[in-house]
Amino acid sequence: MVDEVSALNTAVKMIQEGIRPPVVYAATGLAKQKLRQMYQEIHGKPAIRGRVPETAHRRLKSFMAVMDATLFFRIYKDLAGHKLFRVMDSNLMIDAYRLYKESVAVHRIDATTAWFLARDLGEKTIEIRRCRLCNNEYLYDKRSDFMQTCLLCRT
Numbered sequence: 260m261v262d263e264v265s266a267l268n269t270a271v272k273m274i275q276e277g278i279r280p281p282v283v284y285a286a287t288g289l290a291k292q293k294l295r296q297m298y299q300e301i302h303g304k305p306a307i308r309g310r311v312p313e314t315a316h317r318r319l320k321s322f323m324a325v326m327d328a329t330l331f332f333r334i335y336k337d338l339a340g341h342k343l344f345r346v347m348d349s350n351l352m353i354d355a356y357r358l359y360k361e362s363v364a365v366h367r368i369d370a371t372t373a374w375f376l377a378r379d380l381g382e383k384t385i386e387i388r389r390c391r392l393c394n395n396e397y398l399y400d401k402r403s404d405f406m407q408t409c410l411l412c413r414t
């Protein structure tokens with residue numbers, strides 16, 4: 260029962276941030292019909308149907324977006340610690356996303372992108388590397404044109 264309550268709580272937070280029902284289902288396992296109803300109640304209109312691009316590297320389409328993703332990652336890591344590389348915590352991820360939104364004037368990544376980023380970090384399809392020149396951590400995904408190098412040094 261506690262699990263169901265916390266799954267519901269997480270689902271409400273995800274939907275409030277505009278994440279569509281299929282992704283909320285993947286995160287919480289709650290019934291799809293119920294999630295579509297929740298979306299309708301929270302937003303006053305049904306969720307757009309159709310496929311959601313399902314990896315962070317497909318959703319991060321510019322250096323600026325990757326820069327914001329890196330900022331989100333730092334905030335998420337402050338909250339979740341190193342366990343984020345083993346398990347995905349959708350609830351903490353939304354808390355981190357809300358802090359990220361408060362810390363930037365214009366947010367360049369949406370909550371869905373942040374969710375896929377958190378998932379991809381947990382599944383290690385995105386790695387964290389450290390720049391040999393400036394010692395900054397950066398997101399690395401060999402499939403992405405924008406996640407190959409340190410964003411500051413571009414090497």
Ligand SMILES: [Zn+2]
Binds near residue numbers: 391392394409411412
């Ligand atoms: Zn660097």
